[in-house]
Amino acid sequence: MLMAFAAMQAASPYDNADTLVVARDGTGQFRTVDEAIEVCRAFMDYHKVIFVKKGVYKEKLIIPSWLQNIEICGEDRDQTIITYDDHANIRTPERPNGMGTFRTYTIKVEGSDITFKNITIENNSARLGQAVALHTEGDRLTFINCRFLGHQDTIYTGVAGTRLFFKDCYIEGTTDFIFGPSTAWFEHCDIFCKANSYITAASTPQEITYGYIFNNCTVSCAPDVTKVYLGRPWRDYGYTLFMHCSLPAQIRPEGWHHWEEQRKQTARYLEFENTGEGAATDKRAAWSRQLTKKEAKAVTLQNVFMHTDQWNPAE
Numbered sequence: 001m002l003m004a005f006a007a008m009q010a011a012s013p014y015d016n017a018d019t020l021v022v023a024r025d026g027t028g029q030f031r032t033v034d035e036a037i038e039v040c041r042a043f044m045d046y047h048k049v050i051f052v053k054k055g056v057y058k059e060k061l062i063i064p065s066w067l068q069n070i071e072i073c074g075e076d077r078d079q080t081i082i083t084y085d086d087h088a089n090i091r092t093p094e095r096p097n098g099m100g101t102f103r104t105y106t107i108k109v110e111g112s113d114i115t116f117k118n119i120t121i122e123n124n125s126a127r128l129g130q131a132v133a134l135h136t137e138g139d140r141l142t143f144i145n146c147r148f149l150g151h152q153d154t155i156y157t158g159v160a161g162t163r164l165f166f167k168d169c170y171i172e173g174t175t176d177f178i179f180g181p182s183t184a185w186f187e188h189c190d191i192f193c194k195a196n197s198y199i200t201a202a203s204t205p206q207e208i209t210y211g212y213i214f215n216n217c218t219v220s221c222a223p224d225v226t227k228v229y230l231g232r233p234w235r236d237y238g239y240t241l242f243m244h245c246s247l248p249a250q251i252r253p254e255g256w257h258h259w260e261e262q263r264k265q266t267a268r269y270l271e272f273e274n275t276g277e278g279a280a281t282d283k284r285a286a287w288s289r290q291l292t293k294k295e296a297k298a299v300t301l302q303n304v305f306m307h308t309d310q311w312n313p314a315e
């Protein structure tokens with residue numbers, strides 16, 4: 001039986017490093033991204049690219065835990081869009097109280113060593129509840145020049161100890177639109193606030209050294225937005241650091257919110273050498289702090305992501 005299964009796998013015309021092409025207009029090998037994911041072999045030891053041509057793909061996708069070394073690359077970041085419209089308060093006979101936050105994703109990444117490039121991931125539901133665009137569970141995930149569009153809870157980094165790298169990305173939302181327990185580095189990203197609310201809601205466990213790190217990022221706001229917090233701790237010990245970032249005037253003087261009073265004792269909320277009208281430190285929450293130059297020097301990709309495998313996504 002095992003030999004027969006192995007023979008079937010080997011016989012697959014897609015069991016190689018060739019690029020798969022997805023196009024809604026039928027000019028590719030597949031018309032949906034899901035179809036291309038389905039033909040990828042489990043635990044591939046080679047790099048497989050799924051090239052997605054311009055178009056709007058209404059799909060609710062799962063990249064399963066047995067897939068690795070896949071790159072999903074769009075033809076054009078702003079015109080290659082994967083979208084869905086679930087939100088937490090959708091009621092069905094099976095779920096009369098609503099589907100809940102964690103089922104609302106447009107894309108759920110369970111596999112590790114997955115890369116997304118030049119693509120938009122969107123949850124375009126009405127503002128009727130939490131609505132996740134990207135839900136991550138895998139480790140060593142990389143997002144380059146991507147857009148993440150949504151309202152509340154746009155990006156959920158769902159598993160403690162997993163490592164995520166976002167570079168040159170655009171991320172928008174209203175409330176807690178980057179949240180969860182993972183370790184995530186955001187490099188040169190644009191963060192756009194669509195409402196008076198909170199950018200982050202980290203739930204970093206106590207034993208994890210780093211949570212969310214925003215480096216050289218730019219925060220901006222919609223014209224009607226006047227009051228934004230950098231973050232609030234979803235759980236005790238939440239970790240968030242903004243360093244070398246541009247912060248607008250709409251950032252509240254205290255910068256951070258405790259969510260619950262006792263979390264002032266454990267929250268790890270940090271800043272270093274930010275600029276802009278919202279970067280003033282004289283009225284920051286007393287339980288947050290500014291890093292020293294020595295401490296900031298130690299916050300590098302290598303130190304943040306270095307586990308036994310020495311992963312460095314910038315190499």
